[in-house]
Amino acid sequence: MQKIVIIGNGISGVTAARHIRKKSDAELLIISDETPYFFSRTALMYVFMGHMRKQDIKPYEDWFWKKNRIDLLQDYVSGIKASDSELSLQSGKKIKFDKLIIATGSKPNKFGWPGQDLKGVQGLYSMQDLDNLTKRADEIQRAVIVGGGLIGVELAEMLVSRGIEVVFLVRENRFWGSVLPVEEGNLISNHIQKHHIDLRFNTELDQIFGDENGVVNEIITKDGERISCQFVGLTAGVSPNVEWLKNSAINIDRGIVVNQYFETNLPNIYAIGDCAQFQVPVEGRKNIEQVWYTGRIMGETLAATLTGNRKAYQPGPWFNSAKFFDIEYQTYGNVNANRAANELDFYWQHPTKEIAIHLVWEKSNEIFIGINVFGLRMRHELFNQWLKTKVHIDEVMANLRIANFDPEFYKRYENEILDSFNLQTGKNIRLLKQKWWQKVLG
Amino acid sequence: MKLVKNIGLVIFLIGLGIFTVLPFIGGVKLSDEMMRNILTESELNNLENRFEKEIIDIDFTSSYGFGSAVKGIYDDVNEEFRANKQWDKVMHTSPKEFSLKLAKVAAYGPVKDNKFAFFLLSFGLAILGAFIFILTDLKLKGPPGIKNDGIYHDPNTSRGWIGMITAAWLIGFYLLLYIAPYGIVNMIFVVEPVKWLFVEGGEASQWFLYGFMYTISMTIMGVRMIIKYRHNKYQIVRTISVVFFQFVFAFLLVEILPLFDLPGKDLKNAWPLDYSFLFDWNVKGLIENGTFGRFVFVWSILLSVIIVPTLVYFYGKRWYCSWVCGCGGLAETVGDPFRQLSNKKLWSWKMERWMIHLVLVFAIIMTIFTGYHTYNEIYGGPEMQDKHILFGFSAYNIREVYGFFIGTIFAGVIGTGFYPILGNRSWCRFGCPLAAYMGIVQRFKSRFRITTNGGQCISCGNCSTYCEQGIDVRAYAQKGQNIVRASCVGCGVCSAVCPRGVLKLENGPEKGRFGNEGPIVLGNDGFQLNV
Ligand SMILES: Cc1cc2nc3c(=O)[nH]c(=O)nc-3n(C[C@H](O)[C@H](O)[C@H](O)COP(=O)(O)OP(=O)(O)OC[C@H]3O[C@@H](n4cnc5c(N)ncnc54)[C@H](O)[C@@H]3O)c2cc1C
Ligand code: SF4
Ligand code: SF4
Numbered sequence: 010m011q012k013i014v015i016i017g018n019g020i021s022g023v024t025a026a027r028h029i030r031k032k033s034d035a036e037l038l039i040i041s042d043e044t045p046y047f048f049s050r051t052a053l054m055y056v057f058m059g060h061m062r063k064q065d066i067k068p069y070e071d072w073f074w075k076k077n078r079i080d081l082l083q084d085y086v087s088g089i090k091a092s093d094s095e096l097s098l099q100s101g102k103k104i105k106f107d108k109l110i111i112a113t114g115s116k117p118n119k120f121g122w123p124g125q126d127l128k129g130v131q132g133l134y135s136m137q138d139l140d141n142l143t144k145r146a147d148e149i150q151r152a153v154i155v156g157g158g159l160i161g162v163e164l165a166e167m168l169v170s171r172g173i174e175v176v177f178l179v180r181e182n183r184f185w186g187s188v189l190p191v192e193e194g195n196l197i198s199n200h201i202q203k204h205h206i207d208l209r210f211n212t213e214l215d216q217i218f219g220d221e222n223g224v225v226n227e228i229i230t231k232d233g234e235r236i237s238c239q240f241v242g243l244t245a246g247v248s249p250n251v252e253w254l255k256n257s258a259i260n261i262d263r264g265i266v267v268n269q270y271f272e273t274n275l276p277n278i279y280a281i282g283d284c285a286q287f288q289v290p291v292e293g294r295k296n297i298e299q300v301w302y303t304g305r306i307m308g309e310t311l312a313a314t315l316t317g318n319r320k321a322y323q324p325g326p327w328f329n330s331a332k333f334f335d336i337e338y339q340t341y342g343n344v345n346a347n348r349a350a351n352e353l354d355f356y357w358q359h360p361t362k363e364i365a366i367h368l369v370w371e372k373s374n375e376i377f378i379g380i381n382v383f384g385l386r387m388r389h390e391l392f393n394q395w396l397k398t399k400v401h402i403d404e405v406m407a408n409l410r411i412a413n414f415d416p417e418f419y420k421r422y423e424n425e426i427l428d429s430f431n432l433q434t435g436k437n438i439r440l441l442k443q444k445w446w447q448k449v450l451g
Numbered sequence: 452m453k454l455v456k457n458i459g460l461v462i463f464l465i466g467l468g469i470f471t472v473l474p475f476i477g478g479v480k481l482s483d484e485m486m487r488n489i490l491t492e493s494e495l496n497n498l499e500n501r502f503e504k505e506i507i508d509i510d511f512t513s514s515y516g517f518g519s520a521v522k523g524i525y526d527d528v529n530e531e532f533r534a535n536k537q538w539d540k541v542m543h544t545s546p547k548e549f550s551l552k553l554a555k556v557a558a559y560g561p562v563k564d565n566k567f568a569f570f571l572l573s574f575g576l577a578i579l580g581a582f583i584f585i586l587t588d589l590k591l592k593g594p595p596g597i598k599n600d601g602i603y604h605d606p607n608t609s610r611g612w613i614g615m616i617t618a619a620w621l622i623g624f625y626l627l628l629y630i631a632p633y634g635i636v637n638m639i640f641v642v643e644p645v646k647w648l649f650v651e652g653g654e655a656s657q658w659f660l661y662g663f664m665y666t667i668s669m670t671i672m673g674v675r676m677i678i679k680y681r682h683n684k685y686q687i688v689r690t691i692s693v694v695f696f697q698f699v700f701a702f703l704l705v706e707i708l709p710l711f712d713l714p715g716k717d718l719k720n721a722w723p724l725d726y727s728f729l730f731d732w733n734v735k736g737l738i739e740n741g742t743f744g745r746f747v748f749v750w751s752i753l754l755s756v757i758i759v760p761t762l763v764y765f766y767g768k769r770w771y772c773s774w775v776c777g778c779g780g781l782a783e784t785v786g787d788p789f790r791q792l793s794n795k796k797l798w799s800w801k802m803e804r805w806m807i808h809l810v811l812v813f814a815i816i817m818t819i820f821t822g823y824h825t826y827n828e829i830y831g832g833p834e835m836q837d838k839h840i841l842f843g844f845s846a847y848n849i850r851e852v853y854g855f856f857i858g859t860i861f862a863g864v865i866g867t868g869f870y871p872i873l874g875n876r877s878w879c880r881f882g883c884p885l886a887a888y889m890g891i892v893q894r895f896k897s898r899f900r901i902t903t904n905g906g907q908c909i910s911c912g913n914c915s916t917y918c919e920q921g922i923d924v925r926a927y928a929q930k931g932q933n934i935v936r937a938s939c940v941g942c943g944v945c946s947a948v949c950p951r952g953v954l955k956l957e958n959g960p961e962k963g964r965f966g967n968e969g970p971i972v973l974g975n976d977g978f979q980l981n982v
């Protein structure tokens with residue numbers, strides 16, 4: 010029987026294993042060093058904040074793996090000998106494979122700041138990071154977070170929930186400025202400040218200092234400002250976790266270089282998830298994708314290939330979501346931080362509430378390109394359909410009510426949004442009733 | 452503000468403390484004269500001798516001691532009659548009610564003399580303190596949003612020591628209430644001033660005390676619920692509804708209807724949750740009450756047979772469980788801090804399906820027996836009177852067993868007393884026969900579902916954790932499937948705590964209500980989705 014070995018029990022590796030098992034009887038082994046069982050990395054913050062316990066963030070019960078004949082091994086893979094199809098583990102064990110899937114995820118970026126390895130300086134990625142932070146939490150009065158992205162804001166929320174004062178250093182002039190347009194960036198920045206976070210824009214970390222015990226006690230910014238603190242969170246992005254492959258024959262760039270079938274330069278070795286880097290990215294997408302959803306899609310797709318149904322990576326239209334303290338965010342399609350020359354856009358924000366919508370469409374033919382929503386929920390299925398069939402922006406606007414996914418009894422803003430849209434564009438779009446869509450999707 | 456909150460807590464605890472020590476204040480002493488006034492002639496004949504020796508003029512320090520002694524004698528004497536086959540002499544009053552009646556008359560002390568003052572000291576302080584404690588959250592907990600910080604660090608909500616004390620208190624209270632109500636006469640006295648609002652100088656029963664506590668706790672904790680979930684309008688509307696139904700239908704109307712000589716029935720209580728519906732005394736009481744009584748009888752049948760399944764078809768069982776029901780209402784308000792404690796394991800789901808459906812079967816069988824008996828009582832000729840044996844079993848016995856094990860122990864002691872241990876809906880999930888009935892309709896013939904928003908789930912597990920019914924919501928959501936489960940009470944909390952806005956409770960066409968049935972989640976164009 011063929012033996013498929015997977016390194017990494019994150020969403021990518023686990024999804025691949027599950028879908029292979031659905032179609033095949035191959036022997037399956039997942040080797041991972043972090044935790045014995047798969048857990049949801051996206052939920053780490055909720056354990057720290059006391060919303061859940063560690064056992065609650067495991068999406069499958071422990072018996073699941075045995076029942077599905079997926080063997081688990083907690084160990085660290087220290088080397089790959091591709092010519093012998095053999096892995097060497099930290100414990101000294103050797104493991105043979107017929108097919109190898111590398112799904113080793115990412116590592117927090119550290120840009121060589123002096124003092125970055127002091128005690129109390131860490132990223133937020135792994136279970137160990139969570140444990141370290143939990144252990145120190147009671148000793149922290151003030152924390153500095155470096156890097157204004159999704160993990161940074163989660164870390165801020167975590168720390169504030171324990172009554173810790175947070176100074177948040179952001180390189181851009183607004184929160185998540187590399188992704189969010191100005192309007193949204195300001196909306197979220199204001200909200201973060203409402204939660205009593207000392208948000209410093211255009212500020213970068215220079216050095217970190219520690220006390221005689223090697224514990225952080227101060228940082229200095231590039232502008233020379235000193236901030237005393239007992240904790241520094243490094244959340245300036247993540248990079249593929251491929252360091253350990255440096256001496257192997259596998260082709261590495263920033264990540265493990267793969268084609269659209271997740272094949273590396275070596276036969277029978279594949280890479281998926283955060284650690285993979287596409288030689289040629291899918292059109293309109295990045296060559297390294299580091300989100301939950303893409304890891305899942307890659308796992309599903311590779312599983313098909315390995316069970317005899319060769320499929321290229323073909324993610325549908327881009328989508329993502331996040332939450333910034335109390336503001337939910339969803340996005341479908343592409344909304345760039347800076348609008349491109351061939352695009353038009355429409356932004357609406359509630360005069361008092363933290364609710365906003367941002368739509369972008371093609372200038373020439375008015376085809377809908379993307380949407381950001383804040384404090385509103387939209388139906389994925391419908392936007393997926395619209396983006397794939399390239400509908401006109403007017404159709405999107407006329408169907409906003411149907412596209413809405415807010416819970417029952419929520420106040421609806423379609424009329425206000427549409428009035429404002431008509432005013433800006435000089436169009437006269439009216440809302441469509443729910444009927445036709447119910448027939449299509451219901 | 453934190454200080455104000457703590458002051459509220461202290462006031463609440465003082466009130467609760469005073470309430471808790473009420474049974475130990477004052478004493479009970481039955482005089483000869485009292486005995487002769489209360490007991491019927493035959494009771495007097497049967498009990499006088501032993502009462503004179505063991506009860507009369509003896510100063511009991513607590514009503515529990517007094518009541519137990521009275522009940523002991525009563526049971527002994529009856530036992531003796533039965534042993535001697537003196538059937539005509541056996542007394543049929545319930546021993547605990549008998550003891551309660553005597554204890555109420557014979558009790559003395561400051562509580563009985565100052566009912567209103569002690570009402571203020573116990574209920575008054577507890578209510579005031581609770582409101583202060585809860586209202587400060589408006590400021591302390593920051594802007595509207597998910598408020599689950601620290602739930603698993605808090606010794607109350609994570610099966611810690613406070614939770615265990617809370618459980619012990621609740622279980623103790625329930626046991627006294629159901630099994631030894633004579634132990635809590637002082638607690639009954641302090642709510643009498645509330646009873647006087649309805650009946651001048653009226654006497655309260657232990658059920659009035661319970662109903663009042665129930666309604667007040669639901670109201671206060673309903674306010675807490677609204678503050679906590681104020682980011683979610685569904686929760687606000689639903690909480691107002693469930694508190695309204697408790698307040699008006701289960702409390703006010705039950706008190707007010709009898710003032711007009713009408714049956715004090717809780718009109719929203721549907722069979723088979725209302726298991727005494729076909730008991731002889733209930734049917735007789737309704738039928739003998741004239742037009743309104745008959746209306747109530749017909750209404751009860753309509754409710755169970757037509758209204759319940761129809762509304763479940765259109766809206767899911769949530770319309771009852773989370774919007775109307777008293778048990779559900781208590782779970783959703785008082786029980787909200789404990790919802791995460793429900794078991795999510797697969798084995799508990801299996802156990803749930805067995806248990807709840809067995810209870811439903813039991814309820815149906817019990818109802819058939821009592822129906823047979825009641826029919827004979829009312830329509831049977833003289834020779835059928837009191838015919839209560841069917842297939843060799845007595846309707847009296849069956850309904851007694853059901854009433855004790857299901858009605859008292861399961862619904863009451865375990866259902867509520869175990870909130871801090873088993874979560875807030877263990878009765879609704881494992882025991883309620885009405886829930887079982889509606890669950891079958893909801894699973895197979897209903898427009899209700901929880902829609903999963905495409906591929907947006909990040910498998911974080913908040914939904915499953917906070918599902919009081921122990922449904923592993925995440926298991927469906929992460930596959931892009933809709934959630935259609937018999938046990939879902941539509942509380943909407945999974946949707947309210949999902950950090951990615953993935954879940955939406957909806958009513959819609961039956962076609963496609965299960966959503967994506969394939970293994971691949973939306974967002975992957977390499978595959979055809981069955982949506
Ligand atoms: C705090 C946080 C919040 C996030 N929130 C979101 C979100 O809301 N939405 C979203 O889309 N994405 C989110 N992400 C990103 C998302 O979690 C990742 O993209 C995803 O987990 C990557 O999955 P993976 O399977 O590729 O790798 P990982 O989950 O990183 O799994 C890789 C595993 O392999 C192990 N491993 C590595 N090297 C070896 C080795 N040599 N031997 C043995 N084992 C090894 C690692 O220890 C790890 O357990 C978040 C990430 C973090 C850290
Ligand atoms: S699935 Fe959701 S709505 Fe249904 S009972 Fe559970 S938490 Fe409530
Ligand atoms: S549905 Fe929401 S709460 Fe549930 S696991 Fe998915 S993201 Fe988390």
